[in-house]
Amino acid sequence: xxGKVLIIEDEEEIGELIQLFLSNEGLDSFLAxxxxxxxxxxxxxxxxxxxxxxxxxxxxxxxxLLDFRKHYTIPVIIVSARSSDxxxxxxxxxxxxxxxxxxxxxxxxxxxxxxxIRRSSKYSQQQRLIFRFGDYELDYDGYLLKKKxxxxxxxxxxxxxxxxxxxxxxxxxxxxDIFTSVWQQEYGDISAIAVYIQRLRKKIEEDYRNPxxxxxxxxxxYIFIKDFIK
Amino acid sequence: xxGKVLIIEDEEEIGELIQLFLSNEGLDSFLAxxxxxxxxxxxxxxxxxxxxxxxxxxxxxxxxLLDFRKHYTIPVIIVSARSSDxxxxxxxxxxxxxxxxxxxxxxxxxxxxxxxIRRSSKYSQQQRLIFRFGDYELDYDGYLLKKKxxxxxxxxxxxxxxxxxxxxxxxxxxxxDIFTSVWQQEYGDISAIAVYIQRLRKKIEEDYRNPxxxxxxxxxxYIFIKDFIK
DNA sequence: ACAGAATTTTAAAAGAAATAACAATTTGTT
DNA sequence: AACAAATTGTTATTTCTTTTAAAATTCTGT
Numbered sequence: 001x002x003g004k005v006l007i008i009e010d011e012e013e014i015g016e017l018i019q020l021f022l023s024n025e026g027l028d029s030f031l032a033x034x035x036x037x038x039x040x041x042x043x044x045x046x047x048x049x050x051x052x053x054x055x056x057x058x059x060x061x062x063x064x065l066l067d068f069r070k071h072y073t074i075p076v077i078i079v080s081a082r083s084s085d086x087x088x089x090x091x092x093x094x095x096x097x098x099x100x101x102x103x104x105x106x107x108x109x110x111x112x113x114x115x116x117i118r119r120s121s122k123y124s125q126q127q128r129l130i131f132r133f134g135d136y137e138l139d140y141d142g143y144l145l146k147k148k149x150x151x152x153x154x155x156x157x158x159x160x161x162x163x164x165x166x167x168x169x170x171x172x173x174x175x176x177d178i179f180t181s182v183w184q185q186e187y188g189d190i191s192a193i194a195v196y197i198q199r200l201r202k203k204i205e206e207d208y209r210n211p212x213x214x215x216x217x218x219x220x221x222y223i224f225i226k227d228f229i230k
Numbered sequence: 231x232x233g234k235v236l237i238i239e240d241e242e243e244i245g246e247l248i249q250l251f252l253s254n255e256g257l258d259s260f261l262a263x264x265x266x267x268x269x270x271x272x273x274x275x276x277x278x279x280x281x282x283x284x285x286x287x288x289x290x291x292x293x294x295l296l297d298f299r300k301h302y303t304i305p306v307i308i309v310s311a312r313s314s315d316x317x318x319x320x321x322x323x324x325x326x327x328x329x330x331x332x333x334x335x336x337x338x339x340x341x342x343x344x345x346x347i348r349r350s351s352k353y354s355q356q357q358r359l360i361f362r363f364g365d366y367e368l369d370y371d372g373y374l375l376k377k378k379x380x381x382x383x384x385x386x387x388x389x390x391x392x393x394x395x396x397x398x399x400x401x402x403x404x405x406x407d408i409f410t411s412v413w414q415q416e417y418g419d420i421s422a423i424a425v426y427i428q429r430l431r432k433k434i435e436e437d438y439r440n441p442x443x444x445x446x447x448x449x450x451x452y453i454f455i456k457d458f459i460k
Numbered sequence: 461a462c463a464g465a466a467t468t469t470t471a472a473a474a475g476a477a478a479t480a481a482c483a484a485t486t487t488g489t490t
Numbered sequence: 491a492a493c494a495a496a497t498t499g500t501t502a503t504t505t506c507t508t509t510t511a512a513a514a515t516t517c518t519g520t
Contacts, residue, residue: 142455151440156448
């Protein structure tokens, strides 16, 4: 996956910060400091995703979006200081993509960007994304896990947590990372994570006390190991 | 499926709003602010569907429809503030394919547009549209579901619900979405949905307690999953 | 080996969806 | 019209999922 992201943000410092996060994730990004400049870029190059700050000088984010949507279908992540803007966007039927409230956690933003790019590039390829590990097959957007062809009964949340872990397999994810990305909330009861980790282990590990896939890194979080050596 | 939609709506803001919804769904659309302009467009370009507001200045929606139907057979969705207009249209024997009352839910409108385009593009190809999943074949027009050639006994409502789910397969549909689209009413008893989901599962799933096609997304709704992985 | 921190485990309350059984309505048949 | 059969809609109950809380265990550094 090689994503090209257009960031529209008038505060250059914040824009460059986002660029930094994205380059750490292996994503190319371009920064436009106004809606006008952004439309120019879009005219000349193709992007996979747009990160849009609503509060812009001159043509504002809403106007941009209205115009943008007439010509482009790529996903947009909206960044805004006021969470009430979300209702406005939704009311306009613009709520297709994602909404992130300032101040945001960098990891949350990059996780969503990656997920969106994957989802939309897959559609263009008309190809289903399936993760395989051991005897398992996880259908990314099918909410379905099979073991040797048999459906494993996982609840919605269980699948969502598993999906996030697998998407980031090989990386250590803190309970906080998991919470912000799966629950899509900044605050809440993080102790739920441990409960879900345990439920997943009981359902997918041979011996849930000795997990092969879903390991704990004490003090750091959890990590999903795709291929282990026997 | 690449649909081209002509919107006839004198209030430009509403027209642009509809365009917005449609572009979010990957559909091209053109806006005409009067019946006269619309006829001009139709003369020059070919469209797959027309969305018509009845209340127009100059030549009104009824007159337009009367004239339009002499020349074109493409489907029409009528948008109107007065639900009594539906009777008038029907009384005139005018072939409107769908009727939507203002204010409408964006999702409802786009779902109907998508369904109509799919159904009618098949006519132009003189080809029956059949949706296949697993051993099943769903014939859209015939209200027929076959499993390995054998007809599966589904009631009308059951087929309608299934069809709606399949038309939007891969998307999560809330009970409310299903209700508004299938029952074509804004308000009513939504608990019926769960009952129909269950009836469908019993008829099409191998193990209705572990569905592979018709999945529940807890807290969100239901999703129809086409097959994956062999 | 100990204290404190982090994680796992268990349990139970709250919320959502599935189920079964029934009543009302529609449809077809004689 | 009267009846039977099938479909549709409604409701109460059960089951499952999610969330929350707290106790038990394990881990880490000293």
